[in-house]
Amino acid sequence: MVGGRAWPRVHAPPPRPQASRATRGTRLHALDHAPDAVHAQAQTTICRPAPKERRSKFAVWPPEHHGSEIRRALVTGAGRGGRGRAKVAGDGYPHSSALLVGIGHGSVKALHAAGARVVVVSRTRTDLDSLVRECPGVEAVCVDLADWEATEQALGGVGPVDMLVNNAAVAFLQPFLEVTKEAYDMSFSVNLRAVIQVSQIVARGLIARGAPGVIVNVSSQGSQRGQTNHSVYCSTKGALDILTKVMAVELGPHKIRVNAVNPTVVMTPMGQAAWSDPQKAKAMLDRIPLGRFAEVENVVDTILFLLSDRSSMTTGSTVPVDGGFLAT
Template sequence: MQLNFRGLPALVTGAGKGIGRDTAKALHALGAKVVAVSRTDADLVSLSKECPGIQTVCVDLGDWDATERALGNVGPVDLLVNNAAVAPLQPFLEVTKEVFDRSFDVNLRAVIQVSQIVARGLIARGAPGAIVNISSQASQRAITNHSVYCSTKGAMDMLTRVMALELGPHKIRVNAVNPTVVMTPMAQANWSDPQKAKAMLDRIPLGRFAEVENVVDVILFLLSDRSSMTTGSTVPVDGGFLAT
């Protein structure tokens, strides 16, 4: 399947590492005009060197006012990937206000804010668009020590459906991708214990964690016209985890 995003403006959050970085690179390679957003300037500098032409914005999306200043006038955006996330893990009885607030600020509130900015611009221009939210299998299954993270992703799935409902009449499609563990730096930190990893792998029929490219391929499909009748969906990339 050949995809072509030539000339289309795209914005990717959490583009410094992992899924976001590879998504930004793939969109750039397919001709999109990419704006890459990350809170880590060094990651954006290395991305710019790797992919000359990508525009970078350094901002902590957990800060509402800073995000508004950084992205409020970002220019026309047709394609949006809400990938930025944090995943500090705590047992339920040890959850702190700081972890709760930070997780919901980045994983959910920032998705609302950035999507509002992009959707308002699309509506003002009368242009169609596509938004992909990066959720998780953790939105639909309980995982030990993930009470806050699971909650943010469960909320993201429902947010995706409501966004699709309200933005559909404006020809803006909204979908979510729900991966299993993807061996990004964040996942490696949380799943480096072989015993913990085995317990998860035993629940995945295909018997392996996802590669970043497995997720990026689905993101690209959902951004493309090849998925023009798909909106409000949550698409597992989980090796069958949610089927068990």
């Protein structure tokens, strides 16, 4: 229960017989943990008497917009990225280990399946073409977010956006004493500066329309814990966390909420490749109370919650999806 209301549904389940008082309670259906399934089989429900009014099919609208036009979402970093090699770029960037590849793709599929109009952004045309085939109707924008001018030109006329997921990121894994200018410049350009730029474009449009909106930034547990060979990456994510809070303070009066999700290692194909060494994986798993890494849908679930009206009083938060890692 949240504020006396049921947990948000992405897919409205078929009507059920009214439950008796004795059977009231929470009933959770297992999620399909295959990465490609993401949210398609999600059936998290609350067993209770059927409400007098059915909620809208898509439960991530701001409450003011229930029953109005379909909301529009923009997701960055939505390409599939690397193909299983631990130090190949996610979303097309060279020489990086993109452990978050798959979260943007999964978010697009979940939003599309729920009925949203989705704009997907990637620098890799082949990945965009593949996603458009998977999710007919999504709008694809091919642009390198590290290029400020190209991004302004590509997204300046993107049209009204109600929900933004800033997922694009790169991670150059280098020891501190070997950090290069290229790694620093590229990391901060994509992981932080692009978030500022894309969020400005979306927020200005919302304010001009007088419409409420939601922004979710995909951060990392590395924003709050030091990790070997991640000096630049952790720095960008630490900066992203405080940026999230400042954005929430400044955009809140305009009815725009801003939050971040902070995942642990996510079991995308790239994540599996990067953490396939049993000794390396064990060292991290030993620090996670739940004893496992995250699946893509664990992060997508949290993103959808933060986009939904069920989190309408939540802004400026950094939400761990880490199995308890940050609690240790």
